[in-house]
Amino acid sequence: MKKKCFELKTGDKMVYFGSKWIIRKIEFSGTGVKQGKAKCRLELENEVTKEKKILIKLSDEIVETI
Numbered sequence: 477m478k479k480k481c482f483e484l485k486t487g488d489k490m491v492y493f494g495s496k497w498i499i500r501k502i503e504f505s506g507t508g509v510k511q512g513k514a515k516c517r518l519e520l521e522n523e524v525t526k527e528k529k530i531l532i533k534l535s536d537e538i539v540e541t542i
Contacts, residue, residue, distance in 0.1 A: 477540075477541050477542075478538050478539070478540055478541065479538070479539060479541050480535065480536055480537065480538055480539075481516045481518075481533050481534065481535050481536070481537050481538075481539060482504065482514070482516065482535040482536070484499060484502055484516070484518070484539070484541070485499070485502070486499055486500065486501060486502055487499065488541055489523070489541060489542040490520070490539050490540060490541050490542065491539075491540040491541075491542065492520065492529075492531070492539075495522055495523075495524075496522070496523045496524075496542060497520040497521065497522055497523065497529070498520065498521050498522075498523060499518055499519070499520060500519045500520065500521050500528075501518075501519040502516060502517070502518055502519070503516065503517045504516050504517075504535065505517070513534050513535070513536070514534070514535040514536075515532055515533065515534055515535060516532070516533055516534075516535050517530065517531070517532050518530070518531045518532075518533065
């Protein structure tokens with residue numbers, strides 16, 4: 477299933493570079509002055525290796541969820 481980043485919630489699972497990741501924390505920012513787009517910051521944890529990763533994406537970007 478595909479969702480836009482602003483539709484994601486804590487605890488959702490997503491696919492990133494072929495691995496399954498759990499969203500542990502999500503923060504949204506408002507529209508910026510320079511780029512004029514809202515962004516979201518995702519703190520992810522790998523389901524298998526427990527590796528942590530931080531992604532910053534535009535709120536309108538589409539991601540693959542499970």
